[in-house]
Amino acid sequence: xxxxxxxxxxxxxxxxxxxxxxxxxxxxxxxxxxxxxxxxxxxxxxxxxxxxxxxxxxxxxxxxxxxxxxxxxxxxxxxxxxxxxxxxxxxxxxxxxxxxxxxxxxxxxxxxxxxxxxxxxxxxxxxxxxxxxxxxxxxxxxxxxxxxxxxxxxxxxxxxxxxxxxxxxxxxxxxxxxxxxxxxxxxxxxxxxxxxxx
Amino acid sequence: xxxxxxxxxxxxxxxxxxxxxxxxxxxxxxxxxxxxxxxxxxxxxxxxxxxxxxxxxxxxxxxxxxxxxxxxxxxxxxxxxxxxxxxxxxxxxxxxxxxxxxxxxxxxxxxxxxxxxxxxxxxxxxxxxxxxxxxxxxxxxxxxxxxxxxxxxxxxxxxxxxxxxxxxxxxxxxxxxxxxxxxxxxxxxxxxxxxxxxxxxxxxxxxxxxxxxxxxxxxxxxxxxxxxxxxxxxxxxxxxxxxxxxxxxxxxxxxxxxxxxxxxxxxxxxxxxxxxxxxxxxxxxxxxxxxxxxxxxxxxxxxxxxxxxxxxxxxxxxxxxxxxxxxxxxxxxxxxxxxxxxxxxxxxxx
Numbered sequence: 001x002x003x004x005x006x007x008x009x010x011x012x013x014x015x016x017x018x019x020x021x022x023x024x025x026x027x028x029x030x031x032x033x034x035x036x037x038x039x040x041x042x043x044x045x046x047x048x049x050x051x052x053x054x055x056x057x058x059x060x061x062x063x064x065x066x067x068x069x070x071x072x073x074x075x076x077x078x079x080x081x082x083x084x085x086x087x088x089x090x091x092x093x094x095x096x097x098x099x100x101x102x103x104x105x106x107x108x109x110x111x112x113x114x115x116x117x118x119x120x121x122x123x124x125x126x127x128x129x130x131x132x133x134x135x136x137x138x139x140x141x142x143x144x145x146x147x148x149x150x151x152x153x154x155x156x157x158x159x160x161x162x163x164x165x166x167x168x169x170x171x172x173x174x175x176x177x178x179x180x181x182x183x184x185x186x187x188x189x190x191x192x193x194x195x196x197x198x
Numbered sequence: 199x200x201x202x203x204x205x206x207x208x209x210x211x212x213x214x215x216x217x218x219x220x221x222x223x224x225x226x227x228x229x230x231x232x233x234x235x236x237x238x239x240x241x242x243x244x245x246x247x248x249x250x251x252x253x254x255x256x257x258x259x260x261x262x263x264x265x266x267x268x269x270x271x272x273x274x275x276x277x278x279x280x281x282x283x284x285x286x287x288x289x290x291x292x293x294x295x296x297x298x299x300x301x302x303x304x305x306x307x308x309x310x311x312x313x314x315x316x317x318x319x320x321x322x323x324x325x326x327x328x329x330x331x332x333x334x335x336x337x338x339x340x341x342x343x344x345x346x347x348x349x350x351x352x353x354x355x356x357x358x359x360x361x362x363x364x365x366x367x368x369x370x371x372x373x374x375x376x377x378x379x380x381x382x383x384x385x386x387x388x389x390x391x392x393x394x395x396x397x398x399x400x401x402x403x404x405x406x407x408x409x410x411x412x413x414x415x416x417x418x419x420x421x422x423x424x425x426x427x428x429x430x431x432x433x434x435x436x437x438x439x440x441x442x443x444x445x446x447x448x449x450x451x452x453x454x455x456x457x458x459x460x461x462x463x464x465x466x467x468x469x470x471x472x473x474x475x476x477x478x479x480x481x482x483x484x485x486x487x488x489x490x491x492x493x494x495x496x497x498x499x500x501x502x503x504x505x506x507x508x509x510x511x512x513x514x515x516x517x518x519x520x521x522x523x524x525x526x527x528x529x530x531x532x533x534x535x536x537x538x539x540x541x542x543x544x545x546x547x548x
Contacts, residue, residue, distance in 0.1 A: 006308045017268065034269055039277040041252055041265035051265075053277055062286035067376050068357045070365060086374045088381055090357070091461060096289065098282035100274060190280050191531075 025138025063093035081101035135170035343394030395448035
């Protein structure tokens with residue numbers, strides 16, 4: 001079975017935010033919730049990089065480890081999903097997540113943030129695949145239809161790669177070898193305890 | 199045709215000029231940065247180099263990687279906060295070990311103490327004469343704090359250990375339903391608990407300042423180790439420890455609790471601060487639960503005559519003489535009243 005991962009080639013990302021928009025549109029994500037975002041580091045300086053970031057679907061996911069109600073689960077594809085029926089909105093996953101992925105409908109008046117929402121790798125949730133109930137809570141389930149996440153599919157410069165970790169790492173390594181430079185697979189060390197270099 | 203060629207030439211010249219300027223400017227920027235003593239940003243860096251460079255920037259003071267984001271939420275600008283992994287480990291193992299050892303350890307100590315020592319009886323037997331120990335306001339403050347603390351402790355332990363202990367027994371749906379209510383109770387009872395701690399501080403602080411009698415009491419093991427009855431005022435050294443743990447621990451747990459209730463609003467305005475608040479809240483909670491277990495034991499099962507102090511407010515005279523001899527002198531001998539602080543009344547000296 002494939003081990004699904006995201007990889008953002010920072011040397012290709014042009015901060016067009018199409019991935020963010022595609023994600024919002026695909027899943028009808030409510031206002032104020034950002035399952036994916038583009039962060040520009042070293043902004044306006046030499047060595048500026050833009051990186052598209054969402055849930056990295058970590059190996060040994062920190063969110064799952066700290067969840068008091070154990071609402072997270074990892075699919076056979078290595079995708080980290082959660083149940084909104086079980087989530088109590090405590091916010092601990094946001095403190096543990098190295099990538100700021102968990103989002104809440106409300107800021108927390110007396111800790112009632114509402115059910116957590118995050119990137120599903122376009123793989124829905126625990127409900128039956130592609131049912132209205134699943135769509136309402138988690139958005140569409142492209143993986144069940146044999147498709148990859150919309151953000152990576154939409155990426156105009158093919159900076160954002162999604163798919164089997166070994167294959168996308170190989171694609172990235174080939175690029176680095178060909179062009180002679182690469183700033184690395186951002187977040188891979190923290191998420192997968194793994195580095196990719198050319 | 200000629201105009202197109204001219205335009206092309208102009209474009210080529212402009213491009214060459216621009217390129218030349220860029221080539222000359224690039225080292226100039228780098229050397230300026232170096233001249234100012236600032237670390238130069240690695241231009242086409244490896245992740246490792248750029249990552250380490252960015253971590254030296256002021257906004258990433260806990261090792262975060264902070265950039266710019268177009269979303270109007272400053273938290274979203276943090277690309278990676280690697281210490282999330284440390285929080286994961288602290289929550290998964292350190293916190294749970296501290297909690298389990300503190301609470302189960304204390305239960306073991308109490309059980310052992312009960313088996314060895316048994317219930318501590320009033321040595322001279324009950325006298326049948328009672329003196330007032332705590333008035334209504336004092337008992338209200340105590341029970342306000344105590345009742346809310348018990349609910350807070352149970353619902354708090356549910357967050358730490360419920361997943362391992364209760365969830366397998368009742369199933370995920372029931373556990374979530376219960377945890378949701380537990381969370382609401384935990385959030386709202388934090389307010390009366392804080393009020394109780396403030397009342398306790400105001401009512402009893404003047405009688406809980408450490409003095410020389412505490413040293414003697416502690417040296418004699420408080421009568422818990424051995425059968426001595428070291429003299430004590432209204433509160434002995436053991437009770438003073440409970441008092442200060444309640445007040446100082448209560449303050450710490452209240453402040454961190456409010457931080458957690460209003461996340462990112464004050465004191466802890468970033469994820470690192472919230473992680474710290476969560477960990478302090480948990481550790482202080484475990485310590486308080488462990489100590490209060492001992493307090494509950496000695497106030498009920500562990501000692502004959504102790505409970506009525508907080509029950510009816512009155513205690514048996516013989517109990518008082520054995521455990522709080524100096525306080526009995528103070529209450530029974532009216533001449534000693536003069537030495538009380540101005541405005542304080544000899545509680546129940548009737």
